[in-house]
Amino acid sequence: MRNKLKAGSVLLVTLLLFAVGTHIYSNENMWFQGMVYLALAQGINILYGFTGYLPFGYVGFFGTGAYAASLYMTDFHTQPIVAILGGGATALIVGLLLSPLLRLSGAYFSIGSLAASQMIYYTVSNPALQAVTNGPYGMNLEAFYNPTASYAVMLVILALTLFTTAYLRYSRTGLALRATREDAVSAAMAGIPVVRMRIMAWLLSALIAGLVGGTFAWHISVFYPNTVFDLNVSIFAIVFTLFGGGASLLGPIIGMFVLYGLYNWIGISAPQYFQLIYGVLIVMLVLFLPNGIMSLFRKKGYDVP
Amino acid sequence: MTIRFSTRSRRIATALTLSASLSMVGMSALPAAAVKTPNQLVIGTLYASSGSFATSSISSYDGLKFWAATVDRQGGVYVKALHKKVKIVIKAYNDQSSATTAATLYNQLITMDKVNVLVSDFGSVLTSVAVPIAQEHHQLLFDVTGTGASFFTKSNPYLVLTSLPTSAIWPNSLADYLVKQKTKRVAVLYDTNDFDQSQYNTLVSRLKAAHITPVYTGGVPTSTTNYAIIDHAIAASNPQAVVEFGYPNNDIAFLQSLNANGVHFPKVFTIFPGQQLQLMQQNVGVSGLANTLTYPTPPLLQYNRVNFGMPLSAFEKQFPSVEHHPVDFLTVAGYNAGLIIQKTLETSPTLTQLGMRHAVNSFSGTLNTIDGQFKIDSTGAQIGERLPVGQLIKRGNGLAVKFLQH
Amino acid sequence: MVAYTILSGLLFGLYFSLMAIGLNLIFGVMRMVNLAHGDFIMLGAFAAFFAYTLWNMNPLVTMLVVFFLFIILGGALYYLVVPRLLRAHDPEMLSLILFFGLSQIIQALAVIAFGNNQRSIDYTALGSGTVYLFGQGFEESWVVVASVSLLAIILVSIYLYVTKLGVATRAVMSHREEAASAGISVHRVSAYAMGIGLALAAIAGVFSPFMIGSIDPTMGTDLTTTSFAIIIIGSLGNPIGTIVGGMIYGLSLMYMESYQPSWSSLVPYLLLFIILLLKPSGLLGRRMRNA
Incomplete structure (x- = not known):
């Protein structure tokens, strides 16, 4: 009960912040991208925090969702919301096709997923597929452009993502998943269907990235292939998750607010030293806070949601 | 105990979330x-x-x-x-x-x-x-x-x-020039991005309208840095003119590779010597650029x-x-x-x-x-400029441009 | 055309092996994923550029200087960050983030120091002639670079299989804990591995203007992913397997560039993906696979 209350209040405060944020600080795009990165960070969290698989090529699902949703809109004239659901479903199917990657471990998995995302990118952007994907010309959703509606849809997707993480944080399923991370063999012996659970987490995170990608495409409305397959998207989401601390609801939220906030703050106040400051910051964080901010609270004995 | 901890941690959590978000909100204080x-x-x-x-x-x-x-x-x-x-x-x-x-x-x-x-x-x-x-x-x-x-x-x-x-109308003058010169064997190499591929499409359709079918066409990734193998593939088609549509990096790499591996084509066209001559000259050298064709723009082109x-x-x-x-x-x-x-x-x-x-x-x-x-049209696109075709000619230690087609 | 494609694939394959071998050494010894690998290649490239334009220094001489400089730099970097990192919960994954941050720092400093423009070295600096192999003519610089790469790889093998430190390095690679309990100083071995790994990357950088094209401060990012593809195709954690990876990569890249250029950037990733799924440990690897 108490757990539910805690998680619920974190969830509510976060969503409320995004709901009213644009009235406090009117750069709506910054808030929108904050939601995008938070949802992606939680997607990474579901996979990495609970199973230990770090998908470097997570952006592959994001780009897949962006392209699929855009194509459903432009080629089949579907409603944007239906198209976004379609984008999520497409990412899910791609996730299913790529599920053999889960046989790999550690850095092998990370780099394998990176290769997969690059393969999708180079295929989608290839001129040979111009009739289907528009090749290097990218997508133009000008006819569907609606920043207010896409902002609202993103908020809903973020809510669902946060709710899912909160559920995994406290449910038996989440506990079982974490058991597979700590010691897969004992978990299997305790009757946990290790492989099925892992695939489930993988597909869930793929679905989230697909939905987010679709909504991002709708919001930005004009993009080139390298915009939605930019590896920095993966790296940002991973850094935010690790900085906050995985396997918790609050960790990635804090990670996103602090780091994305700083990113924008540096970008706006000291643009010329931007890359340098951000790099130094990341190195310092890894060296002095290697287990995430949440570890500080846990060390003190607080049970963070 | 637990009650106190949990309320406190919640308060801390909320405070952290809010204060962290202040780093986003706080930017409104910047000079606007x-x-x-x-x-x-x-x-x-x-x-x-x-x-x-x-x-x-x-x-x-x-x-x-x-x-x-x-x-x-x-x-x-x-x-x-x-x-x-x-x-x-x-x-x-x-x-x-x-x-x-x-x-x-x-x-x-x-x-x-x-x-x-x-x-x-x-x-x-x-x-x-x-x-x-x-x-x-x-x-x-x-x-x-x-x-x-x-x-x-x-x-x-x-x-x-x-x-x-x-960009799609840039190659009009180039196409006119190639047609006028009765260049029958044209090879076109382009990078697979919006800027270059749209030029490739225009050039090829204009050439085809004049009954010239390119003897070689190839799209390469924009990240391509070594053209040696591609040069040999192009050379195998025995072209009279080779057109390479790229970004500055690609044009540098392409011209360098021609320099280094000794493949020679009668006419070579690239875009960026006409726009960033100094950068190209530093990398490719005067002799690598001499006699190649380009779209000259200011400062090479004086209005x-x-x-x-x-x-x-x-x-x-x-x-x-x-x-x-x-x-x-x-x-x-x-x-x-x-x-x-x-x-x-x-x-x-x-x-x-x-x-x-x-x-x-x-x-x-x-x-x-x-x-x-x-001069703009009703969509806001520029129609006043037309990019001519010029040839870079060695003059003293530097390069000058000779206009071939306006 | 076919013969030319194959031979240039082999020449470039040797160079690609040199480019990636340092990354593999570091991963094998420390289980650290050096995402800044390509940026050390970039630093080597700028060293060659400035040495050549300022003092007209032959890249082969620059290579020797750079090699020793980067061994020291790598050792220092090791003691600065790695022991700290090893105390974390999941050092292998955290190393990805740490070296990503380092890569950002190096690129930012390089932009400040060198500017953004592309730079090139006169291609004749390593010889301007044409070398004929099996009736096909190749640029002399390619042949010089391929030979030096081969020599460097042979020296690395001698180091790993003959010298005392090298044998200890291999022991740490295969059984870290056992090696430590057998009295091997894991830190010392690792510091050397880091130094040699970065030094190899830097000397690959010295030759990159001749093999890869013009250089700029952000060229490293792509080179890092290419190097990853190569070492996984060969086998992660097995430096000698890198040669196999480099050759396969070089040959397939040249083949695609000759016959299907627009798909050529897909090659490394496709190969990597197929090999990972068929044989997760790489072509020459053992074990390293999950339940």
């Missing part, structure tokens, strides 16, 4: 108020200090800065709407060549800094995200070099391309009937000493964007964005700058 004072006008733009567009972006940004410094030395720009001279301030952020970051920063310029005039970063990729944002916020976007054809639509009045025609702003000779004299950067086409393009803005402010009776757009229409076709005639 400058806009309100009528003694200066704020021009907002982005540049890329790193990443794939950095070289070009910095050039064009320096050009714009040079324009602002020049007008400010003379007490500012005469703004018709205010009936007085007003100083120009440039507010610029660094997008690091990332379109996603650029989207947020364009939004920042419009919504938080409330800039009077919005100018896009270099090229189509970094301009693309600005187009819908500017339209949504009813902010006129001065597009310096974003020549992607899909940006320009009749339904969007908030866009003006200040230099260069849309004589300048009726607004500096002519080329004055620009070449003053620019390097102010910006400590050599003159290339993109510095001219950045300066030219400033001139178009200046003319807009001098002409427009209001400072509303649509008012400024109408003002641009009113002088379109009458303005001749260092970058040639400024």
Whole structure:
């Protein structure tokens, strides 16, 4: 009960912040991208925090969702919301096709997923597929452009993502998943269907990235292939998750607010030293806070949601 | 115990979330108020200090800065709407060549800094995200070099391309030249991106209309850095002319590879020697560029009937000493964007964005700058310039251009 | 055309092996994923550029200087960051983030120091002639670079299989804990591995203007992913397997560039993906696979 209350209040405060944020600080795009990165960070969290698989090529699902949703809109004239659901479903199917990657471990998995995302990118952007994907010309959703509606849809997707993480944080399923991370063999012996659970987490995170990608495409409305397959998207989401601390609801939220906030703050106040400051910051964080901010609270004995 | 811990941790958690978000909110304290004072006008733009567009972006940004410094030395720009001279301030952020970051920063310029005039970063990729944002916020976007054809639509009045025609029509003169020279065996190599592939498509369809079917066509990834193998594949088709459409890096790598591996083609065309000759010369050398064809642009191409702003000779004299950067086409393009803005402010009776757009229409076709005639069509795309074809000829230690086709 | 494609694939394959071998050494010994690998290649490239343009220094001489400089730099970097990192919960994954941050720092400093423009070295600096192999003419510089690469790889093998430190290095690679309990100083071995790994990357950088094209401060990012593809195709954690990876990569890249250029950038990733799925430990690897 108490757990539910805690998680619920974190969830509510976060969503409320995004709901009213644009009235406090009117750069709506910054808030929108904050939601995008938070949802992606939680997607990474579901996979990495609970199973230990770090998908470097997570952006592959994001780009897949962006392209699929855009194509459903432009080629089949579907409603944007239906198209976004379609984008999520497409990412899910791609996730299913790529599920053999889960046989790999550690850095092998990370780099394998990176290769997969690059393969999708180079295929989608290839001129040979111009009739289907528009090749290097990218997508133009000008006819569907609606920043207010896409902002609202993103908020809903973020809510669902946060709710899912909160559920995994406290449910038996989440506990079982974490058991597979700590010691897969004992978990299997305790009757946990290790492989099925892992695939489930993988597909869930793929679905989230697909939905987010679709909504991002709708919001930005004009993009080139390298915009939605930019590896920095993966790296940002991973850094935010690790900085906050995985396997918790609050960790990635804090990670996103602090780091994305700083990113924008540096970008706006000291643009010329931007890359340098951000790099130094990341190195310092890894060296002095290697287990995430949440570890500080846990060390003190607080049970963070 | 547990009760106390949990409430406390919740409070801490909430406090942390809020205070962390303050780092986002706190930015509203940055100087945006400058806009309100009528003694200066704020021009907002982005540049890329790193990443794939950095070289070009910095050039064009320096050009714009040079324009602002020049007008400010003379007490500012005469703004018709205010009936007085007003100083120009440039507010610029660094997008690091990332379109996603650029989207947020364009939004920042419009919504938080409330800039009077919005100018896009270099090229189509970094301009693309600005187009819908500017339209949504009813902010006129001065597009310096974003020549992607899909940006320009009749339904969007908030866009003006200040230099260069849309990339798809660049190769018209090249096609005319090849047809006139009766070049039957043409090889076309292009990079698979919007800018280069649209030129490839235009060139090939114009050649086919003249019953010339290229003997070799190939699209390579924009990241290609070694052309040695591709050169051999092209050589196998025995062409009379080889056209390579790339970005500066690709043109450098392509010309270098011809130099190094001794493959020789009678005619070689690349885009960027005509725009960034100094950079190309540093990398490829005079002998590697001599006799190749290109689209010459200012400073290689001199427009004589300048009726607004500096002519080329004055620009070449003053620019390097102010910006400590050599003159290339993109510095001219950045300066030219400033001139178009200046003319807009001098002409427009209001400072509303649509008012400024109408003002641009009113002088379109009458303005001749260092970058040639400024003329836009109803979508805001540039139609005044046409890129000629020229050949680089060795002269002394440097290169000069011989015009082949206008 | 076919013979030319194959031979240039082999020449470039040797160079690609040199480019990637340092990354593999570091991963094998420390289980650290050096995402800044390509940036060290970039630093080597700029060293060659400035040495050549300022003092007209032959790249082969620059290579020797750079090699010793980067061994020291690598050792220092090791003691600065790695022991700290090893105390974390999941050092292998955290190393990805740490070296990503380092890569950002190096690129930012390089932009400040060298500017953004592309630079090139006169291609004749390593010889301007044409070398004929099996009736096909190749640029002399390619042949010089391929030979030096081969020599460097042989020296690395001698180091790993003959010298005392090298044998200890291999022991740490295969059984870290056992090696430590057998009295091997894991830190010392690792510091050397880091130094040699970065030094190999830097000397690959010295030759990159001749093999890869013009250089700029952000060229490293792409080279890092290419190097990853190569070492996984060969086998992660097995430096000698890198040669196999480099050759396969070089040959397939040249083949695609000759016959299907627009798909050529897909090659490394496709190969990597197929090999990972068929044989997760790489072509020459053992074990390293999950339940």
